[in-house]
Amino acid sequence: MNDQRRNGQNEVAAGGRPTLKTIAFMTGLGVTTVSRALKDAPDIGEETKKRVQLVARQVGYRPNRAGVRLRTGKTNVISLVLNTDEQLMGFISDIIYGVSEELASSSYHLILTPYSSRNDPMDPIRYVVETHSADGIIISQTEPNDPRVRYLTEHRFPFATHGRTQTGIEHPWHDFDNHAFAMQAVRALVAKGRRRLALLAPSPKLTYYRHMSDGFAEGVEEQGCAAIPFRDAWVDMPVEQIKAAATALLRRSTPPDGLVSGSGAGAFALVAAIEERGLQLGRDIDIVTKQSTPLVQMFRPQILVVNEDFRLAGRELARAVRASIDGAVPASLQTLAVPDGVEAPRP
Amino acid sequence: MNDQRRNGQNEVAAGGRPTLKTIAFMTGLGVTTVSRALKDAPDIGEETKKRVQLVARQVGYRPNRAGVRLRTGKTNVISLVLNTDEQLMGFISDIIYGVSEELASSSYHLILTPYSSRNDPMDPIRYVVETHSADGIIISQTEPNDPRVRYLTEHRFPFATHGRTQTGIEHPWHDFDNHAFAMQAVRALVAKGRRRLALLAPSPKLTYYRHMSDGFAEGVEEQGCAAIPFRDAWVDMPVEQIKAAATALLRRSTPPDGLVSGSGAGAFALVAAIEERGLQLGRDIDIVTKQSTPLVQMFRPQILVVNEDFRLAGRELARAVRASIDGAVPASLQTLAVPDGVEAPRP
DNA sequence: AATGGAAACTGTAACGTTACAGTTTTTGAG
């Protein structure tokens, strides 16, 4: 606390952590030389570099982030912007873990920037850009005409999105091929003899709503079967509501005999509605669902699943922002995860 | 990039964000005065404070974090240390959201410090303390004799734990009363006429394993019914394994007629095993489970649930570290969430 | 009119780092 003695030449940084000054004193070199030696600059002698690096390791030197940040403006931070109103979105933790995994081997720290739907989704974005509290941003829940993408592009602020946009802007993104998923799902259901299909899609304001809906429509067209509209239900609403909508759907005079669910949680609601109605999975009706954890599948082995790997998404997103920060061109930072195909029911 | 013109007096910070210097120039005051005026110091005139604060608002001044951090040593960051190997731990995102909520109104940023079980759980802790990359730490998965708690206490580094310890150290924590949960569960099952009970508990190395097991034992004793050991299965293992263990349990010559599950995911595995065996929930057997999302309950309305609020946990933990950083005594920063009681089956 | 002291304000230095513009030493070409 009260560090009385001023150690003029600051030898070993009385008690505190070692700094460049500490190493400079120990090696008899200048602070600048030490700094440059540690970053392997070309104008420092080989022998000197070795010596400096050895001493740095011995004293456990770690550059002071505040010093670097103040001097260079680089924060070494990546911000993950999240909507904290999400219910039940368990996969968020997988994305976070994926991002963490990818950043672990780098000098980047991961910072979470939350926002609530009650506020403007632009708020957290503006905050990060204006205060420069990170070098790059990862955003999710991308919309076709996403103002965040426009803003970040205009401000030349590095970012990557989970999901594509239709802004016409070339930006870094990672996405799951929901078009392919829906088509595969339709084909798998038709292969099981199902002819009247319905899709539990994502919220219409998100970009991938179109992808999945289009894939579904294309599959139905290709297979020549019927598409039954699934009204007023999206994968990201509370499961009770999905269940209610599914119950209504099954009560129709001509109910579907095949369902496609855009999320694992949604599948639970569908199964619940189906069984409450006295129907039997695999006999009267079939479900193909996306899943990120084997929960549904373990529970109802008859269910058909397509796996979506959110950890991978996290890794790809982190990789993309990093490259973007390093100046890579956006077009080279777009990756699409292609689904493995529909997994057959378990024995 | 190449900012040629040196603006000696730095009026409005050529293009960049405003700093104290900017405001000093605009008000004709000294930088020190501006700094002190903004933090409402006693030796600045009222009139001056008003003027400075007005100008600061007008130009959108935000203190530069790197500057503050370098000068004062305060990072304004709180680190949440997470094990990224966790499978299926959807509630993690709720804790994160809770922490975020609590920090949103403060100057703190939330940073995630991940680690893998393949490494030493001490690594991330040491990293944060040694590099001082945060002012406080939140840790979870607390063990009875947790070395992290010892280390942080020895280093006088502010922290809060999700779960208690048996270290004898007074430290800030938040916990759910798992003892009470287990007792309530037993009573509810007995009230339904169940007499042979088994508990799906957490991993024995975690502190709350004892709490839950003891509560269960006490309830069984109180109600004078039988406890059947649930071997080799814990709530945090893959659901397939839990299901397998549950299946084995139900095959015993004297199977349980009442089950207590320490997690919502675990309950799914139990239901799966029960139904696969041809038993019917609510008729042949009952389950009481903790849940953080209404997934299980919506799916099987017969199930009895006790709610655990992880957002609340996140908020309490954030509050505790914050207070700890501000110098509050640990004993005043310990909160126990008492369960609301067993929720009756839905109609 | 002198003086003590409170109130209001300010300049300097320092936190740890790196860009820049040198300076010294060594090397080798002529």
Next chain:
DNA sequence: CTCAAAAACTGTAACGTTACAGTTTCCATT
């Protein structure tokens, strides 16, 4: 032997902030 140039190294300043030690101004008291 000179001298230019390359190699190796260094000091200063600055990033934005705040602690500290002043300094100035003004007013009440003697």
